[in-house]
Amino acid sequence: MPHRKAPRKLSIAIVGSGFSGLGLAIGLKRAGFTDLTIYEKADDLGGVWRDNTYPGAACDAPSHLYSYSFEPKPDWTRRFAEQPEILGYLRHCAGKYGLERHIRLGTEVTDAAFDAATGTWQVHTGSGGVHEHDLLVTACGQLSNPAVPVLPGLDAFSGAVFHSARWDHGHDLAGARVAVVGNGASAIQFVPLIAPDAEALTIFQLESHWISRKPDRVYPRWRHALNRRVPAVQRLSRLGIFLWFELMLNPSLISPRGRRVLSAPVRALCRFALRSVGDRRLRERLTPGYEPGCKRILTSSDYYPALNRPNVRVVDRPIAEVTRHGVRTADGDHHTVDTIIWATGFRSQDFVAPMRVTGSHGTELNAAWKDGARAHLGLAVPGFPNFFLMYGPNTNVGSGSIVHMLESQIAYIVQAARLLASGVAHMDVRQDALERFDATAQRRLSTSVWNQGGCDSWYLDADRRNTNNWPGSMTGYRRRTRRLDPSDYHLEH
Structure with missing residues (x-):
């Protein structure tokens, strides 16, 4: 990204300091924009x-x-x-590109409203402050608000309760009787590590997952030295990984033909991993009844072996209630536990909540999305001028790296900032541009494994509309966002 001077000063607000917010701030600074404020509700960056x-x-x-x-x-x-290490990498990036002076830690944005008279966004913070900005970008992510079940009797439970995304490191699990509710991406990572210390560990499986072995390994020092001295080696490694996702895994999720061709090999890989579970009946309960990829295919080499431990049990009956000393399932069985860990994922449809964003006609964003979240290219919403989302609706990847998608969005938003800096007062995406994009996206999603694979996932809303995933390749998204088309917007000079 070349260094350029902005023709006029533009005040830009970014909400969130994870990969999205930090990456956008770097992109904007390299494009010559320096009046940036990154609002972060926590006391540290990193999302x-x-x-x-x-x-x-x-x-x-x-x-x-x-x-x-x-x-x-x-x-x-x-x-x-x-x-x-990933958090350390983000801190390194913030330091190298001088972002610390732009970040307001411990500052939660509660409301943001567009003022049509001034053409600016009025950003309200939890401390009562009001700040005016020309451009507002929310970089809150799809996986920032933990989903916690509401169960009868939970208030009466006498033990410790916490979500995996809010881990209680002060609570000692040694000798504890632990209930892990959920068996998704986080559970398969922490269960093998807490199982040896717990007296008893009961996993309440909400739905089985396709899990393959994780091809992880430690990089030796000579590889680090080679990457430094010959940067092309690391670039080739990145390209190879990228092509694996683009040419092999993505077609198996999106294309009906790809699903037919690649479903069997993926099943075989996952069934091979499942052979490490000794109990045949348990293997049957752990085998999904839906197509591979309908939920994200998980990777772990130690989760299945952990289930062989004598102190670990898997329960696949739904929880009916929480009692003072445990959990009761729908069949009436009571499981005595002193610790409950929610591994229940996130409220992935809450793209900006609990923040309130109000557009030019007094419409609140969640009201505009009452029939499902929609945004042109996952970035812009009609009636919300000079406003963009990062990692918004229909930009999640079922296979690959979200960082590649974020870099496409960064380049697009930088183009928008240049338009505003060049004399455009307001840019508001056209309704027909959104309708065309959304119709095409939903048509392509309708034949994807996420919609047709026979499962319920966080990709689908209550009406089974896929509001989260991008219906194509990462390359396809890069191509669609490479050039901002001004004809997609109402521009007011």
């Missing part, structure tokens, strides 16, 4: 990689791809980086 500190927290996309293309890290310690 999801600040919050998820549970044992074993790690990325399920390879490190070389799960990082900014403009800021490679030659010394990743392993192929799939763990949470402390």
Whole structure:
């Protein structure tokens, strides 16, 4: 991204300091925009990689791809980086590109409203402050608000209760009787690490998952030195990983033909991993009845072996209530526990909640989305001028790295900022542009494994409308966002 001077000063607000917010701030600074404010409600930057500190927290996309293309890290310690190293990488990026002075930590944006008279966004913070900005970008992510079940009797439970994304490190699990509710991406990482210490560990399986072995390994020092001295080696590694996702896994999720061709090999890989579970009946209960990829295919080499431990049980009956000393399932069985850990994921449809965003006609964003979240290219919503989302509706990837998608969005928003700086007062995406994009996206999603694979997932809303996933390749999204088409917008000079 070349360094350029902005023709006029533009005040830009970014809400969130994870991969999205930090990456956008870097892109804007390199384009010559310096009046940036990054609002962060927590006391540290990092987003999801600040919050998820549970044992074993790690990325399920390879490190070389799960990082900014403009800021490679030659010394990743392993192929799939763990949470402390990823958070350290984000801190490094913030320091290198001078973002600390732009970040307001401990400052939650509660409301943001567009003032048509001034053409600016009025940003209200929890401390009562009001700040005026020309451009507003929410970079809150799809996985920032933990989903916690509402169960009868929970208030009466005498033990400890916490979500995996809000891990209670002060609570000692040694000798504890632990209930883990959920068996998704976080549970398969922390269960193997807490199982040896717990007296008893009961996993309440909500739905079985396709799980393949994780091809993880530690990178030796000579590889770090080679990456530094010959940067092309790391770039080729990144390209190879990218092509694997683009040419092999993505077609198996989106294309009906790809699903037919690649479903059998994926099943075989996952069934091979499942053979490490000794109990034949348990293997049957762990085998999904839906197509591979309908939910994200998980990777772990130690989750299945952990289920062989004598102190670990898997229960696949729904929880009816929580009692003072345990959990009762729908069949009447009572399971005595003193600790409940929610591994129940996130409220993925709450793209900006609990923040309130109000557009030019007094319409609140969640009201505009009452029939489902929609945004042109996942970025812009009609009636909300000079406003963009990052990692918005229909920009999640079922296979690959979200960082690649974010860099496409960064380039697009930088173009928008240049338009505003060049004399455009307001830019408001046209309704017909959104309708065309959304109709095409939903048509392509209708034949994808996420819509047709026979499962319920966080990709689908209550009406089974896919509001989260991008219906194509990462390359396709890069192509669609490479050039901002001014004809898609109402421009007011």
